[in-house]
Amino acid sequence: MADPLHTVAALLAPVFRSVAGVEADPVVRASDRADAQVNGALPVAKQVGRNPRDVANEVLAAAAGPLANVATMEVAGPGFINLRFSDAFLASELATAARGPHLGVRRAETAERVVVDYSAPNVAKEMHVGHLRTTIIGDALVRMLEFVGHEVIRENHIGDWGTPFGMLIEHLLDLGEAEAARELSVGDLDGFYRQARAKFDADDDFKQRSRMRVVALQSGDVETLRLWQELVDASAAYFNIVYRKLGVLLTNADLAGESSYHPLLDEVVQRLDRAGLLEQSDGADVVFPPGFSNREGEPLPLIVRKGNGGFNYATSDLACVIDRVERVGATLLLYVVGAPQAQHFEMVWKVCEMAGWLQPPARCVHVQFGSVLGSDRKMFKTRSGDTVKLVELIDEAVERGIAQVRERSADLTEAEQESVGRMIGIGAVKYADLSTDRIKDYVFDWDRMLSFDGNTAPYLQYAHARIRSIFRRAGVDGGVHSGEIVLGEEKERSLALRILGFDQAVNEALERFSPHRLCTYLFDLAQDFTAFYEACPVLRADDERIRQSRLALCDVTARVLHRGLGLLGIDAPDRM
Ligand code: ARG
Numbered sequence: 054m055a056d057p058l059h060t061v062a063a064l065l066a067p068v069f070r071s072v073a074g075v076e077a078d079p080v081v082r083a084s085d086r087a088d089a090q091v092n093g094a095l096p097v098a099k100q101v102g103r104n105p106r107d108v109a110n111e112v113l114a115a116a117a118g119p120l121a122n123v124a125t126m127e128v129a130g131p132g133f134i135n136l137r138f139s140d141a142f143l144a145s146e147l148a149t150a151a152r153g154p155h156l157g158v159r160r161a162e163t164a165e166r167v168v169v170d171y172s173a174p175n176v177a178k179e180m181h182v183g184h185l186r187t188t189i190i191g192d193a194l195v196r197m198l199e200f201v202g203h204e205v206i207r208e209n210h211i212g213d214w215g216t217p218f219g220m221l222i223e224h225l226l227d228l229g230e231a232e233a234a235r236e237l238s239v240g241d242l243d244g245f246y247r248q249a250r251a252k253f254d255a256d257d258d259f260k261q262r263s264r265m266r267v268v269a270l271q272s273g274d275v276e277t278l279r280l281w282q283e284l285v286d287a288s289a290a291y292f293n294i295v296y297r298k299l300g301v302l303l304t305n306a307d308l309a310g311e312s313s314y315h316p317l318l319d320e321v322v323q324r325l326d327r328a329g330l331l332e333q334s335d336g337a338d339v340v341f342p343p344g345f346s347n348r349e350g351e352p353l354p355l356i357v358r359k360g361n362g363g364f365n366y367a368t369s370d371l372a373c374v375i376d377r378v379e380r381v382g383a384t385l386l387l388y389v390v391g392a393p394q395a396q397h398f399e400m401v402w403k404v405c406e407m408a409g410w411l412q413p414p415a416r417c418v419h420v421q422f423g424s425v426l427g428s429d430r431k432m433f434k435t436r437s438g439d440t441v442k443l444v445e446l447i448d449e450a451v452e453r454g455i456a457q458v459r460e461r462s463a464d465l466t467e468a469e470q471e472s473v474g475r476m477i478g479i480g481a482v483k484y485a486d487l488s489t490d491r492i493k494d495y496v497f498d499w500d501r502m503l504s505f506d507g508n509t510a511p512y513l514q515y516a517h518a519r520i521r522s523i524f525r526r527a528g529v530d531g532g533v534h535s536g537e538i539v540l541g542e543e544k545e546r547s548l549a550l551r552i553l554g555f556d557q558a559v560n561e562a563l564e565r566f567s568p569h570r571l572c573t574y575l576f577d578l579a580q581d582f583t584a585f586y587e588a589c590p591v592l593r594a595d596d597e598r599i600r601q602s603r604l605a606l607c608d609v610t611a612r613v614l615h616r617g618l619g620l621l622g623i624d625a626p627d628r629m
Pocket of ligand 1: 170173174175210211212370373388390
């Protein structure tokens, strides 16, 4: 174990048991007032009807033996116990963390199969800045979940089915397949869609053809399906360009679009019918999940089959839950989708529970997020008022990153400047997104996100590169530095304690599916490192043992920064 809080909790559990006579969680937490605080005496005292301070004092006495080399303790307030870890204990925990491949981060207690539904752009439509958030947040969650030992199934629920495909296919035929493929692959998706839409609205013959095409598509006409597949493939190729530029893990293997649930939709309705949940409303098949009402206060239905027999978005999301639980065998289903779809998901999941498709331990979580705003605090738009194309934003980020590096790091070769600049630009965009509480809106601000000061990617990347440069100067580049760690100075101690907080940071970020908790931790770590580095000479330490210990501290700091940024999908160059 390499998390002092957990080590102490494990040591104190039997002490609590013997003092209180019942099983009790010692509740060991990080604290501002001490290295850690033990809060468990209060609840257990209440449970057994005793005075909490008395219980705390008895715990203190009984723990003196088991915690002798670990920490000194003191009872405070109504029955808290404040801990100060011994330097030797911290050093040995740190040595354990530094040796392990996970840098002290615990494996999940129960490894689960987790489906992460994210990105999910729509075929033949542009990816906008809105897709940025789901793609980046989803990517970070996937990396963190895997890191703690879960089995993650990425699912990209692209919008690849529905009535618009009638007009899109007809437009594709009008253009000629080759020309259509060309337009789509260069990323003029919105142009393609708009042209189709304009013809649909203006030309009755086109409209008629489009409608027939939808019928052909839904009845599985082979030629129509081939044309449809062409549209999907062209869009997917374009999405992949965006994903590669952005450096996220999604590939074609993760595609699980709405169309893939199509064969299940009839069954969804039949199952609901058999469960006695199906009702009629305005000619449509619906389910009324309790607790949802419209503005007039009337019960709100979830429509599963429209009056014309067509299925809709909700039907495929119902099928999707069945598929993820029954076929994939997932117990945790994450949906990284914007806040406006909250009610849609609540209703879908409620219906799944009513039908018995979603039962513990299986559960769904809406990992929702706010909007990206412009400097006017309105939706982020281009100067001409258009929505911002994601790919243009990414290209601009890279350009700006490279420009920064050219200015700051003239000593790097041109190729290095380019690759580092790319890491900085993309890192800045990702970090700005991930470091704000995802529920909140945030203002997209190039200057702030690219700044080398403050809670930004460039600041953290630079902190990492600076540590690496210490090793270059010491002539001991590369390799892990696992010299014995001795903690004497206060700043060494606080850095050590911070490094050991990596476990908690990752776990807290995962508990709430909130990557910003990890960001805050990395920023604190970089600052603690700076404080240490200012106070404690490393290469010029007078004593060889201290020099080696400090190099080991530098090394593990750099590796936690590198790994932590990596969990956010951000690269950290060795020099910049
Ligand atoms: N394609 C949808 C959109 O752009 C998002 C899909 C999210 N996932 C889901 N299972 N509904 O709004």
